[in-house]
Amino acid sequence: MAFYSEKVMEHFANPRNVGEIKDADGVGEVGNPVCGDMMTFYIKVDNNRIKNVRFKTFGCGAAIAVSSIVSEMALGKTLEEVMNLTNADVAKALGGLPPNKMHCSNLGADALHKAIENYKSKK
Numbered sequence: 001m002a003f004y005s006e007k008v009m010e011h012f013a014n015p016r017n018v019g020e021i022k023d024a025d026g027v028g029e030v031g032n033p034v035c036g037d038m039m040t041f042y043i044k045v046d047n048n049r050i051k052n053v054r055f056k057t058f059g060c061g062a063a064i065a066v067s068s069i070v071s072e073m074a075l076g077k078t079l080e081e082v083m084n085l086t087n088a089d090v091a092k093a094l095g096g097l098p099p100n101k102m103h104c105s106n107l108g109a110d111a112l113h114k115a116i117e118n119y120k121s122k123k
Helices: 006-013 061-074 079-083 089-091 099-122
Strands: 025-030 037-046 051-058
Touching: 006 061, 025 079, 025 099, 037 061, 037 099, 051 061, 061 089, 061 099, 079 099, 089 099
Parallel strands: none
Antiparallel strands: 025 037, 037 051
């Protein structure tokens, strides 16, 4: 049985920045067909910084918690800072994840990176 940190449980029960940005500057979507998790991140960029971020996640509690913490970690940061965000950073910020849920931390950073790549491709 997987045991989650208090921080994971808090972000699962009260996720931050849930939703969609209709006129997003960048959108990134990733999924894991093995576990069924799907994440979509929406970003607004101003002066090379993430000024707004929202997400929609379909998945387990860990996937929702990862999306929530990733959105908080990205807000106000430069695009370069966010591109350097790793799955290890995400897991650490949540106080760790059970080994069988570590793949969820990959998805959050990957979806956000894809949103930035999408934004840059439009410029």
